[in-house]
Structure formats: C-alpha cells, structure tokens
Amino acid sequence: MPEQQTNLLAPLLKKLLMWTHLDDSERSAVLALPHMESSVEKGGYIVRDGEKPRNSCLILSGFACRQKLVSDGEMQIMSIHMRGDFVDLQNSMLGTADHSVQALTQMRVANVPIEAVLQLCLEYPKVGLALWYDTLVDAAIFREWIVNVGRRGARKRLAHLLCEFAVRLEQAGLADKCDYVMPMTQAQLADCTGLTPVHINRTLKGLDEENLIVRTKGSVRIPDWHKLAEVGDFQSQYLQPQQERLLNPSHSWMLNQV
Amino acid sequence: MPEQQTNLLAPLLKKLLMWTHLDDSERSAVLALPHMESSVEKGGYIVRDGEKPRNSCLILSGFACRQKLVSDGEMQIMSIHMRGDFVDLQNSMLGTADHSVQALTQMRVANVPIEAVLQLCLEYPKVGLALWYDTLVDAAIFREWIVNVGRRGARKRLAHLLCEFAVRLEQAGLADKCDYVMPMTQAQLADCTGLTPVHINRTLKGLDEENLIVRTKGSVRIPDWHKLAEVGDFQSQYLQPQQERLLNPSHSWMLNQV
DNA sequence: CGCCGGTTTGAGTCCATTCAAGAGGAGTGG
C-alpha cells in the first residue's frame, strides 16, 4: 500500500491514541485498513436514513452532521462531525442506517469497508476497544444534547452549543477555542437546538449584545470563555474523558495480555 | 462458581445473542464473569454523576433511568432501563460518570467489575463486539430521544415515548406491547420529554380522550397500536436492528476467524 | 443588474409554563 494512502488514516489513529495506548503492530494494523478517498459536495449525503452502508467514513476535511427528518418534514440535527471523526461507524455497525449523515461543507473523506473494521476488531481486540470507546464518546455527546434541547432555554441552549463547537474544534486542531469559523447557517443551528431560524437569529443577537460572543462574518469570537460556559451550563469533561484503565498499560489486568 | 450465580447473568447472554452468534466457549465466558448480586431501593443511585464506577451493572428486575441535572435544578432523563440491560457500561467504560443512574423502582442487580468486562473483551473479541453493539443500540435510542424532545410537540412526544416503552417491555419479555404497567410517575415522564408534569397530565388526558390510550390505575392499554404509532411518528426498527453481518456466521469474512 | 441564499426585524399567535388549589390514595401513628 502506497505511503500516501497510509497517511490518510493518520487522523483516525491519532484519535484512537487519545483514548488508549496501542503498540506498533496495532498501530500499523489501523493504518493498513483498506480505504478509498473521495469527496462529498456541500449538502451531499454520506449515508441516507434506511440505507445499508457498507463503509465507515473517516472525515479528512470539512464538516458533516447526523440528522433525521420527522413526519412533518422538520429536521433535527443530532451531532456535528469534523476531521478525525470516524463517522458512521454507528450506522454501518448497526446494519441499517437509522439516520442520515450529510455534508455541511465540501468534504474529503476516506471510506473504509465495514468488514475490514470488524476483522480488525477481531484480530486486534484492543483496537476494537478503542473504536468502541470512540462511539461511547459520541453517545456522551448525544446525552448532552438531549439535556440541551430538553431542559435549557434558547439562550443557554445556544451558548452550550457554541461552547461544544469551540472545544471540539480546538481538540481537532482546527481552530482556537475562542475564535472560530462557524461551519453552519442559522437554519442549521436551529436544527441542532430544536428552535426556529428566526429565534436563533434573535438569540444570537442577544448573546452578541451581552458581549458573550462577537459575531464577525461567519466566525464567532468568545471574549470571555468562562462567562459563556457559565451561561451555557457547559462542562467540557464529557468531551475529554480520561480513562486511566485503558490509557495506562501498567495496570495489572492489562499486563497479562498479549 | 455456584450454578445459581451463573444463571444470574443469563439475561445478559440472552441479550447479546440477540445481536450476534456466540460459540460455547464465548457463552460460558460471559456467564463466568465475576459478579455480585445486590438490591437497590426505589430512588437509590446505581451511579452518581462524577463518580468513578468500578462495576457495570446488569439489571435483574425493576427499572432504572439515566438522568442529569442542569444548573437550575431541573432534571432530564435520557433513557429508561430494564431487565437484561447492562446499564452503566457507558459510565464505567468512560472512567468518570457524566450522568447518574437512578432506580425508578425497587431493583435487583448483578454488579460486574469493569476490569473483568475489559478482560473478557480482549480474550473474546466477538463478545467485545456484541457488547459494543449493545451500546450502539443505546446510542440509537439517544438519537431518537434528541429528535423527540427537539422536534415534536407534546402530543407526539408522549405518544412516541409510550410506544418505545411498549416495544422495549415486550422485547424484554416483561409485558404485552398493548397493555403494560407504567413504571414512572407523570413527573418522571415530564423529565423524559422535557415538559412539565402539569402539561404531561393534560396531554395524557388528551390521548385518553382520543382513545389512543386507556389509563387504568398505573397501567397503560393501547387499543390501536397502529394509530398511536402513527401519532407518535414511531418506527420500531431502531430498537430491533438486524445486523446480518454479525448475526450470520456463514459470511466469508467471519469464516476465516478463530 | 438581478437573482439567490442567508440574515434581520416586526407583529400577532399559540403552545407550554407558572402559580395555585383541590382531590384521591397509600402509609403511619395515635
């Protein structure tokens, strides 16, 4: 396999190494996954609700979201994804997609056949644990979003969402936590928060007037992180869990492996 | 290990076998997991937000919920769990709990040390996949709840929730889909749906008056399943995924295992 | 220039909330 292709999967390995330690053979097994690069235009679908995806898709650049339509045609966005996210592991593992994954911007992605992923997990169980772990972090984000749309008013809801973006963008090495380019329109923010575009607009304006954010041409600046986090009731731990049991290879239960 | 204790984990094995095929050695490895039975009184906590749980907990009887409190003291419930659910695999895998798990009723549970679960996953990767799969189904439910609280009005929201209970209770062999005992108070239903207890009460009354449900002393009867599912925009697939790649051991990629 | 997608603003409406009070049951203690 050409060197160039191997490098494509580097963001995936990097993310897995955030969750656990992997030895050389495990690392190269990850990088050796078969994959095919492709690009998706803005608004295009990576998977559609109801399909049976055969690939899982690593995001190399651009942004995507998980979304679902309800009977009256309204949309709910359930999560946002960016470089390094192995999006759609969820759908492809489950067999039939229960939601769509759509490109918010022009994207480059690497498609990995799901069979190869499963094979990898069987041969290298620790890699399997790391991938599992990755989907558990996704689940933690889902839970946080349930709380957000369920029990916070528009102001807090939006503040929380802006904080989550900030931390995740910084985590992915794509932006400064306190100054980033918003990859979404106000209508899409509305679909994230369960509000209407009009009300997002007014709420955004309110946050701006309070100096909690400064909006300038598609980007958001956060003058006082602590204040916005306070308003949004935002704690970042759920995005950056530290699992010492997985991370630290010196623990006894892990020593008697291999 | 005494025969009686081995049987305690049977509901877990049963659930895993819904997701995938396991051979004899894998099955007995699951049943051989160390565990300790205990009971939790109504309102008691299995894990509290912020703790570092050392066990994962299999529900033997009774009901529990995942919940989180927001800054103003309001609660959001994120999921309901029942017999056979290996609840808190989420929290214990992630190291530090990002939410609480609370007993809705008196419960009997079997506690399994998380280290033993990890060990099992490393020795029997297919069991690891099955457990992973189980948490992915949980994640699918989370996504559905985001849509529910985000984009459906009170009537649809409640109808959807009642449908989900119905299917899951039947799936767990605990009740008839169209006639079951509601394990929650109206205040707790409110915390599931992001509404107020008062409005749950009125909405419930409305569903009753429309003959979509019949309420009788703590239990719910559904005269016309199809109608209620229609109102609640409810599709049950997300609860009963069929993963032929995992289920069917005859597929080529699985044959060259072992 | 004129179109188009996205943003902004206003006015009126409605769904769900808040506040408040009463009714029904289960459990406890005198």
Add this chain to the structure above:
DNA sequence: CCACTCCTCTTGAATGGACTCAAACCGGCG
C-alpha cells in the same frame, strides 16, 4: 378506626417564550 401526612394526579387561570407569517436587507455571483 380515624386523623394526619405525603405523594401523585387533576384542573383552572394567567403568563410568557418561542413560533408563524411576512417583509426587508445584505453580500456574493452569474
């Protein structure tokens, strides 16, 4: 056995936050 408390459920009236409908604005682009 009744009085008492506690919890849940129920109902009414008033309030309010978010929605709907509608129009205007703005920058980018063919």
